[in-house]
Amino acid sequence: MIALVLIFIQAALFQNIEWRRAFNILSIALCIWMGYCILEIINPTSSLEGWILSRGLIFNGLIIVIITSLLCTRYSILKAIIFCLSIFTLFAVIKTLMQKFIGFDSFETKWLNAGGATTHIIWSGIRYFSFFTDASNMGANMGAAIMFFGIASLYMRSALCKIYYSCIAILALYALFLSGTRGAMIVPLAGLALYTLISKQTKMVIGGASMLLFIYIFFAFTTIGESNSSIRRMRTAFNPTKDASYIVRKENQKKLATYLKYKPFGEGLGLSGDGLGVKISTRFTTSIPTDSWYVKIWVETGIVGLILYLSMIFLTIGWGGWIIATQIKDLELKGLLSGLLCGIFGMFINAYANSFWGQFPTMIIAFMGLTFVLNGPYFDKEIRIKKINCFK
Numbered sequence: 092m093i094a095l096v097l098i099f100i101q102a103a104l105f106q107n108i109e110w111r112r113a114f115n116i117l118s119i120a121l122c123i124w125m126g127y128c129i130l131e132i133i134n135p136t137s138s139l140e141g142w143i144l145s146r147g148l149i150f151n152g153l154i155i156v157i158i159t160s161l162l163c164t165r166y167s168i169l170k171a172i173i174f175c176l177s178i179f180t181l182f183a184v185i186k187t188l189m190q191k192f193i194g195f196d197s198f199e200t201k202w203l204n205a206g207g208a209t210t211h212i213i214w215s216g217i218r219y220f221s222f223f224t225d226a227s228n229m230g231a232n233m234g235a236a237i238m239f240f241g242i243a244s245l246y247m248r249s250a251l252c253k254i255y256y257s258c259i260a261i262l263a264l265y266a267l268f269l270s271g272t273r274g275a276m277i278v279p280l281a282g283l284a285l286y287t288l289i290s291k292q293t294k295m296v297i298g299g300a301s302m303l304l305f306i307y308i309f310f311a312f313t314t315i316g317e318s319n320s321s322i323r324r325m326r327t328a329f330n331p332t333k334d335a336s337y338i339v340r341k342e343n344q345k346k347l348a349t350y351l352k353y354k355p356f357g358e359g360l361g362l363s364g365d366g367l368g369v370k371i372s373t374r375f376t377t378s379i380p381t382d383s384w385y386v387k388i389w390v391e392t393g394i395v396g397l398i399l400y401l402s403m404i405f406l407t408i409g410w411g412g413w414i415i416a417t418q419i420k421d422l423e424l425k426g427l428l429s430g431l432l433c434g435i436f437g438m439f440i441n442a443y444a445n446s447f448w449g450q451f452p453t454m455i456i457a458f459m460g461l462t463f464v465l466n467g468p469y470f471d472k473e474i475r476i477k478k479i480n481c482f483k
Contacts, residue, residue, distance in 0.1 A: 113160035115465045116410050117458075120403035121153040127399055131392060134359045141361025141371045145391070148360065148449060155458040166424065166470045169463055173243065173427055176456070177259045180236045183229065184262045186221040187269050215324040218271035227445040228453060230270035234278025234441065235434030235456070236263035241279075242286060242433060246426020271324050274444030278437035280306065286433045289412045343379050347390060350375055357393035364390075365446055384442035384449065408436050411464035419467050421474045428467050431460040 128149040132142050163169060195203065203211060211218040211226055218226035241260035247253045267275055280303060287299035309315065311329040316322035351357065358376045362368045365387050368377035381387040389397040411432050419425045435457045442448040448457070463470075 109161070109164060112164060112466055112469060113157045115156075115160070115462075117403070117407045117461055117465055118153065118156050118160070120407065121156060124399060124403055125149055125153055127396060128360060128392070131356065131360050131396075134356050136354070136362070137359030138362055138372055141359055141368065143361075144367060144371070145360035147454075151454060152458050155455055156462050159459045159462040160466060163459075163463070164469070166473050169427065169470060172459070172463075173239070173431075176236075177240060177256065179452075180233070180240070180259055180263055183221045183223070183233070184266045187219045187229070187266045190219045190221065191217075191269060213271075216271060219266075219269045221266070224450045225447070226270045227272045227274065228447040228450050230267050230272030230275030231278055231438050231441050231445065231447050232453060232456070233263045233267040233270060234275045235282070235438050236260065237267065237279045238282035238286075238434035238437060239430040242430035243426050246423050246429075248423050268322070268325065272445070273325055273327055274441050276310075276325055277441050277444070278434070280437070281440040282433035282437035285408075285412065285436045286429060289416045289429060289432070291416055340382050343382070344386060347376070347379060347386065351390065351393065355393045355395050357389065357391050357396055360391050362391060363387045381446055383444060384446045387446050387449075404439055407461050407465070408432065408439070411461060411467075414464060414467050419471050421471055424467065424470055424474060428464050432464050435460045 128145070131137055132139070163172065190199070207225070211220065220226040220229045223229035223232065237260050239260075240256040240263070244253045244256035244260065247256060264279075267279075283299050283303055287296045287303075290296065290299075307329070310326045317326070358374070361371055362374065362376050363381050363386070364377050364379045365381050371377070376390050381390060385397065385401070388400050392400070411428075415425060415428050415432060419428060438453065438457060439448065447453055
């Protein structure tokens with residue numbers, strides 16, 4: 092909010108804010124979403140306390156998009172932010188290795204003793220979470236980092252950047268396995284699938300499809316690496332019907348479907364079983380864990396809200412893919428934006444299996460990344476103008 096106030100002050104004093112950058116399919120959709128969530132206050136089963144505590148779900152996306160659009164207006168800023176994201180990823184990996192080889196610090200131990208151990212110290216081993224809110228959040232972000240930097244490394248002009256981003260992607264892959272988050276495997280897989288569609292290069296399509304097939308066969312039909320606890324746990328993601336937690340989740344969703352059958356607008360914001368709801372009100376929906384961002388949105392805003400939210404994100408990703416495939420000419424920029432879009436797409440697909448999408452820093456990274464992709468033509472134009480000026 093402070094950043095927005097400063098933007099308006101600068102606009103009033105200097106009139107140099109490029110407002111048109113903030114007007115795109117995502118900002119429009121987020122305005123509609125915000126309006127829908129505001130109207131949720133009149134939902135007969137809603138709770139004012141739950142609505143107030145859900146303000147992040149209502150307003151944060153739009154605020155992030157507007158600030159990113161108006162402040163990050165140069166290609167150099169985009170590159171700097173992606174580089175900072177690589178440093179953030181590197182620190183996350185280092186912290187994960189510290190947890191594995193040195194042990195948990197006093198704060199982490201206290202969190203585990205307070206209940207975190209039930210989901211992070213399990214039969215298959217320890218699920219490391221670095222400095223993220225939990226292992227599922229970490230795993231998804233590491234999966235996205237594989238896409239961010241793995242794809243970017245293919246397009247960077249600097250050989251040093253190629254090597255650096257490749258190393259970050261490899262380290263992120265290792266950290267993903269240490270998280271023990273099975274659902275996070277879908278992040279790089281879905282991201283790779285999207286990349287094969289938007290790359291428009293035959294060798295990339297063949298290479299991506301071959302890699303997807305290899306990974307699927309490796310995990311679904313072989314026992315290679317079964318002695319490794321991380322690989323063994325990840326392999327269960329490819330046979331979900333044999334997994335007890337998956338069966339429990341499907342049963343919970345059936346119960347919620349019966350209850351929400353005649354509630355098209357949901358129970359009310361903040362009233363799902365994601366941990367917050369039970370502190371607000373004791374009712375049927377708060378007693379059943381959602382275990383999914385999709386289910387959380389469905390329970391709180393109904394099938395209408397779920398369709399609206401899914402449409403907003405998938406339309407934005409589709410539009411972003413079209414922009415990258417048809418409007419971005421600079422190869423380095425295409426690589427950076429492709430990495431962002433594919434990583435974010437993978438995270439959102441994974442949000443079906445885990446409720447991490449609204450947690451820090453996932454939502455910030457996702458909406459910033461989508462904004463960069465939508466504003467890609469502005470960056471591409473800037474690069475072209477600089478190239479033309481160099482030849483004058």
